[in-house]
Amino acid sequence: MTKPRIGVLGIQGAYARHAEMIVLAGGESEIVKYREQLDGLDGLILPGGESTTMTKVLGFRITHDDILDFARHKPVFGTCAGLILIACGVTDPRVRQLGLIDANISRNAYGSQKDSFVSEISLEFDRGVPFHAVFIRAPLILSVGGSVTVLSVHENAPVLIGSGMHLGATFHPELTHDTRIHRYFIQTVKEVKDGKTTRSQ
Amino acid sequence: MKKGTYEVKVGLAEMLKGGVIMDVTNVEQAKIAEDAGASSVMALERIPADIRAFGGIARMSNPEMILKIKEAVSIPVMAKCRIGHFAEAQILQEIGVDFIDESEVLTPADEENHIWKKDFHVPFVCGCRNLGEALRRIGEGAAMIRTKGEPGTGDIVEAVRHMRKVVGEIRRLTILDQSELMAEAKNLGAPFALVEWIAKNGKLPVPNFAAGGIATPADASLMMQLGAEAVFVGSGIFKSDDPKQRAEAIVKAVTHYSDPSVLAEVSKGLKDAMAGISAAGLDDGEKMAKRGW
Secondary structure, three states, X not given: OOOOEEEXXXXXXXXXXXXXHHHHOOOEEEEEOOHHHHHHOOEEXXXXXXXXXXXHXXXXXXXXXXXXXXHHXXXXXXXXXHHHHHOEOOOOOXXXXXXXXXXXXXXXXXOOHHHOEEEEEEEOOEEXXXXXXXXXXXXXXXXXXXXXXXXXXXXXXXXXXXEOOEEEEOOOHHHOOOOHHHHHHHHHHHHHHOOOOOOOO | OEEOXXXXXXXXXXXXXXXXXXXXXXXXXXHHHHHHOOOEEEEOOOOHHHHHHHOOOOOOOOHHHHHHHHHHOOOOEEEEEEOOOHHHHHHHHHOOOOEEEEEOOOOOOOOOOOOOHHHOOOOEEEEEOOHHHHHHHHHOOOOEEEEOOOOOOOOOHHHHHHHHHHHHHHHHHHHOOHHHHHHHHHHHOOOHHHHXXXXXXXXXXXXXXXXXXXXXXXXXHHHHHOOOOOEXXXXXXXXXXXXXHHHHHHHHHHHOOOOHHHHHHHHOOOOOOOOOOOHHHOOHHHOHHHOOO
């Protein structure tokens, strides 16, 4: 069986680290900078970085609409700034969101870098071992819609959420060596690719 | 829950990869930089070109000015302290800057010692001219390394020299025999444990950015192709005739650094870059890169 091919949006941010994690988690990875690359992919990750920078450069060689089209049929995973882009609720004109996940997000809600932190969290789909989560100037999920499944919480706020085939994290699984969340996403990608998705849109 | 760990410090540096960090001196410039797609801004009272022209002692910027910029933008805000001036760094940490640049652009406060950066919760970036200098700074706790280049000149030659030196020395370490590493650590003047780590991994343990003399989209692309993971642009943007367009062009040039068609497209229509001064024409005493060791 061929490995699922996962793209990582390579406009700005920690895209190289995600690409490494995909390979460790059993997928093939590709850094995506052009819309033409989307055709060959089974899933897409929007990495952490700055959502204002990504908003600015999206529209140049790959657009919001290209990603929206892709997300109609294929899974998308956003981490930190990437989650901000795929969610909703941000009124700042500097950030244009895709609205793939019905979750209201507040940017840099924990404060500046001195309030960035690490914490052990529990994953709903694998509770045995805690996940070492790295939160960098993280966004806060204020509320989620009925279509959203909460997969992990930190201090009563959701930090890992799923909606249909899409996935979002306010922290950075790519900065650890723990591949469980990437493997979870790759599993969804495989199910959608094989047409036997258990997670409805 | 833990804050201010090394992992958290390097984490922010990781998020800045593939982006452009722009020097700004007021709120208006900070907004232009953010709108153009900067991934971070460096708040300082005078950009390096003006520090050169102005002379005198260059110190940490006024905290009030830094705070105004912090309020105006949502991207991370960096600020500079003098080499070895840990009290300036304490103040910058206190007011909540996201990253401190212990910078040779300012007048050094200590000619022997750099700041012991492990005492701080806030991450530091430090300049280097070669691998030994990079590893000494990482040994002190720096979470990001950048080339020194020759700030405020618009001349890329020193940044190229420093990046090629660092990348070349890393490459050399990867082909040495274990028994040769201690002698090489001695030659580099670098902590042995870090030398050993690099011999095994073939890269720095923290992100490696370019700074000093970047003035055009082509300069940014050159540094990225030589191995930089992001670029700082100091005087190059707001000393040019078209800051907004140039800032946007350099952001796109960093995303698409290896695509000449994009580089050609974004370079078209730009007005004059900063006039600049040749780094080769500077006396040793005028070279900022010579500050620190």
